[in-house]
Amino acid sequence: MMEWPFPMYPAFIFGNKTYNDSYPRITDSPATAVFAVLCCLLLIACVVGNALVVASFVTCPLLKVLTNYWIVSLSMTDIVLALLVLPLQINRELHEGRWTLGPVWCDFFITVDVLCCTCSIYxxxxxxLDRNFCVQYPFAYMRWRTKNMTLGAIAITWILCALISFIRFMGLQSYPLEGVSQISET
Structure with a gap:
């Protein structure tokens, strides 16, 4: 079994800096403060922008067309990402790429990140595909597409993405791959 060649704790070496603490520090520099402010502004813009999309859909009857259901679901994905994943990622970046919140939050972060990113891509x-079918088969598309079909497809998308992201908790992450050396955490 191969041993991990880098120390996990208490020493960290990044560039010309060495930290000999058991807990990493946030770098005290103006650049770090600017970075933190910009990240927070990006997070707020993401939440507000996507919330406006959802609010527009809810309040304006003309926007309640079936295609926009997909857009609203995509906006909800981005809101979840901005509220649950981005703050943890910003924390990680402020600690120079080190995870300081423990294994439970790490599992939560990875699971929600995979859920939101996979769901967004889907x-x-x-x-x-919806737009392609609309253009390529306009008459069949109008018969085939219904509100229940659209909502069902959105629900299936979220369920599949949840299954993909929660596979870590089904014990499947602990099976070793043959031919791949294992890295020890000691």
Whole structure:
């Protein structure tokens, strides 16, 4: 079994800096403060922008067309990502790429990140397919597409993405791959 060649704790070496603490520090520099402010502004813009999309859909009857259901679901994905994943990622970046929140939050972060990113990609693919079918087969498309069909497809998308992201908790992440050396955490 191969041993991990780098120390996990207590020493970290990044560039010309060495930290000999058991807990990593946030770098005290103006650049770090600017980075933190910009990340927070990006997070707020993401939440507000996507919330406006959802609010527009809910309040304006003209926007309640079936294609926009996909857009609203995509916006909800982005809101979840901005509220649950981005703050943890910003924390990680402020600690120079080190995870400081423990294994439970790490599992939560990875699971929600995979859920949101996979769901976002699936939504973009299915929006493209929806538009393609609308253009390529307009008459059949109008008969085939219903509100229940659209909502069902959105629900299936979220369920499949949840299954993909929660596979870590089904014990499947612990099976070793043959021919791949294992890295020890000691």
């Amino acid at each position: 939504h973009l693919c299915l929006i493209s």
